[in-house]
Amino acid sequence: MAGSNLLAKILDTNCLIRPNFIDWLRNLRIVLNSEKLAYVLNIEALAVPENITAQQRVARNKWTDDDMKVKCYMLLNNELESQYEHMESTADILLHLKELYDEQSRTTCYEVLKRLFRAKISDGQSINNHCLAMIKDIEELEKLRLTMDVELQTDLILQSLPDSFSQFTLNFQTNKITCTLAELLNMVTAKEMLKVNKGVSFGY
Numbered sequence: 001m002a003g004s005n006l007l008a009k010i011l012d013t014n015c016l017i018r019p020n021f022i023d024w025l026r027n028l029r030i031v032l033n034s035e036k037l038a039y040v041l042n043i044e045a046l047a048v049p050e051n052i053t054a055q056q057r058v059a060r061n062k063w064t065d066d067d068m069k070v071k072c073y074m075l076l077n078n079e080l081e082s083q084y085e086h087m088e089s090t091a092d093i094l095l096h097l098k099e100l101y102d103e104q105s106r107t108t109c110y111e112v113l114k115r116l117f118r119a120k121i122s123d124g125q126s127i128n129n130h131c132l133a134m135i136k137d138i139e140e141l142e143k144l145r146l147t148m149d150v151e152l153q154t155d156l157i158l159q160s161l162p163d164s165f166s167q168f169t170l171n172f173q174t175n176k177i178t179c180t181l182a183e184l185l186n187m188v189t190a191k192e193m194l195k196v197n198k199g200v201s202f203g204y
Contacts (some may be wrong), residue, residue: 015077021101022143030066031073040070044091105144112137112144119160127165127192131157138181154184161188164195 010027032038040063048060071089075081084093115135121130138153146155158169168191177188 010198011073011076021097021105022145028073032070035069037066037070040066040090043092045090079087097166109144109146112140113146116141116156119156121160121162123162123164127161128185130160130188131188132199134160135181135185150178151182154179156179157184157188165191 011024011031015024029038031040032041043063052060067090071093074090075092076082084096087093087096116134119130119134120199121127134157137157138148141148158165158172161169165188168188
């Protein structure tokens, strides 16, 4: 069944592992939306009334069939299949996965935030590598749905720079410069190269 949808390759090549639950769920929704099945993730099993009508029976049967299709997509991963094939519905599987991975996401957020707020580089270390690492952490938080405003992102990077960048930081703040993180990276890298060219030792 999964082979009939070319988009299903997204799930084949991006299997669920502990750090990527949010990305995996987004990819799953993309695949399901392409087949108009995503509604199953948001609707629990339809109740069967005592005096079920023909229309209700058709709706119930359709939901049951669609739920099974979604379950097949979710369990493309052999490890997930062995763990969750006994569960009756995709809602049960998704609930368990959220309970499992949301807790891990909170722990990951804490560790990334701790790195960002404690980040500090000394003269002699690569400014470029340092800033790239911080930007990577900021992007990691965004994947975990924790987004900081641009000013805070910028301030975190500026406060982590060595003392030799104090004038650069002061000018940046005084002139109220606004820029993307990529532009800030280019600016501090250019400043670093300028210092090197002027003979200021950075220890490398």
